[in-house]
Amino acid sequence: MMAEMTEDMDFVDETDAPAPAASLGTILVVEDDPRMQKVLRRVFVEEHYSVIVAGDGQAGLDLFRSERPLAVVLDLILPHISGRELCQKLKTIAPDTPIIVLSAITEVVDKVLLLELGADDYVTKPFSPRELTARVQAAIRRQRKPTAPSVYRFADCEIDFQKMSARRSGRAVVLTAHEFKLLKFFTENAERVLTRERLLNEVWGYNFYPTTRTVDNQILKLRQKLEPDPANPQHLLTIYGAGYKFVP
Amino acid sequence: MMAEMTEDMDFVDETDAPAPAASLGTILVVEDDPRMQKVLRRVFVEEHYSVIVAGDGQAGLDLFRSERPLAVVLDLILPHISGRELCQKLKTIAPDTPIIVLSAITEVVDKVLLLELGADDYVTKPFSPRELTARVQAAIRRQRKPTAPSVYRFADCEIDFQKMSARRSGRAVVLTAHEFKLLKFFTENAERVLTRERLLNEVWGYNFYPTTRTVDNQILKLRQKLEPDPANPQHLLTIYGAGYKFVP
DNA sequence: GATAGGTTGTCACCTCATTGTCATTTTTGA
DNA sequence: TCAAAAATGACAATGAGGTGACAACCTATC
Helix, strand or coil, rough: HHHHCEEECCCCCCCCCCCCCCCCCEEEEEEECCCHHHHHHHHHHCCCCCEEEEEEHHHHHHHHHHHHHCCEEECCCCCCCCCCHHHHHHHHCCCCCCCEEEEEECCCHHHHCCCCCCCCEEEEEEECCHHHHHHHHHHHHHHCCCCCCCEECCCCCCEEECCCCCEEEEEEEEECEEEHHHHHHHHHHCCCCCCHHHHHHHHHHHCCCCCHHHHHHHHHHHHHHHCCCCCCCEEEEEEEEEEEEEEC | CCCHHHHHCEEEEEECCCCCCCCCCCCEEEEHHHHHHHHHHHHHHHCEEEEEEEEHHHHHHHHHHHHHHCCEEEEEECCCCCHHHHHHHHHCCCCCCCEEEEEECCEEEEEEHHHHHHHCCCECCCHHHHHHHHHHHHHHHCCCCCCCCCCCCCCEEECCCCCEEEEEEEEEEEEHHHHHHHHHHHHHCCCCEEEEHHHHHHHHHCCCCCCCCHHHHHHHHHHHHCCCCCCCCEEEEEEEECCCEEEE
């Protein structure tokens, strides 16, 4: 059950969105500086990941083996085992787990070398939390079945929620983030009648309450973009006195 | 049968809609602060839930065992048994019952830890009643089999209250929101005689009083749409001088 | 049984809440 | 700072359903 809850819309900026109840997964942070450990933990917890921290390379290796994290954030400068070594070892254990390297801006980073070691991406210190999490999330996304796109089809429409792209009769249609999120929720609850309140809760978030008119507007936009005849909607139906219903 | 009754019509906007008399289910509130108890009780009663309150962890545990509530709202800071302990215990007793944790904003809440304890969601104080109830309801919804269709059958009729669709002898019948709500209440109280006043209270709401003719009209509509011979109703029966009765 | 008084069935009208739609303002992100 | 997106507000269109009139019906009492 928890697993379902962690399914999240990855195109949504989670920073101001209300927290999903469960962890999105575990991130292993390998970093020797206690202050930086703290920062990193907070950054990822904020983004609803579980975080485990290793202070040196050996601990990192052990934790990696036991926890099998979703991704690794790795400081290059470490005691005992160097970051470079660790990076290589991790890649031999689980080539698919993304590794994001932290490197100080003072270090002359040989990007090519880094990537040859198996790192998937790197961020130079000082970094903005935003950039770091964005890169980590991007790496995780990339790693997740790159060949199996999650496209949803109905009528002559074709929506790829991962890519955030949509096309109708083969022609690309531009949808905004909200429109995607709303449409996604509709596809997940096809055939069911959804009240405006429910939609506001689930799509907009719990602690944000715009006018219900807002919902209507987004519906309008979706209809204009996806319905052949927006005035006579075939898929995004109005249920008078109740709300809306999506029928593929 | 009560279980069926707790299936709320999610297409009805409950926010400003007056209360149906039947409870949607029981919420267990575990909270030691009497003032907060009062607030929480009111919040959920407002949303048509029954509320039982426990002042400490032990009482909470006992009440949970005896009452088997629909969901638990739990303040982390409790005398005797800590909220964390209680949370874990409840989850071992009934893993499916959603637990929503209340935590003061001053506490440094390790969200992940919370969720590992088994909490399904959390709300930080101060919270808006809206957010709390929304989260609780979402948790309850999630816990319920998401794919289980709620169809009700009688005679040659087949009603899906979630989809708000109805069919008689396989042919689709269009019902309005009010008609659905009324029919739902009848199905939930099959074989029982319901006075017009009761129906007005439950279906239309407490603070709304149209003429009694209104009820008759809706009954008429339902008969026309669902009865083979509306003039000789087989299911929506008139009980002269009393009200109406639904027999499947 | 017959009648009276209250109760219910039925219909058409009309009100008004709900929704569609657009223009404008506000917010957000680059 | 600017541009895109989202929220808001206003207004029109729509249709559900409340209202009231009247007929039909039931029950009780004589």
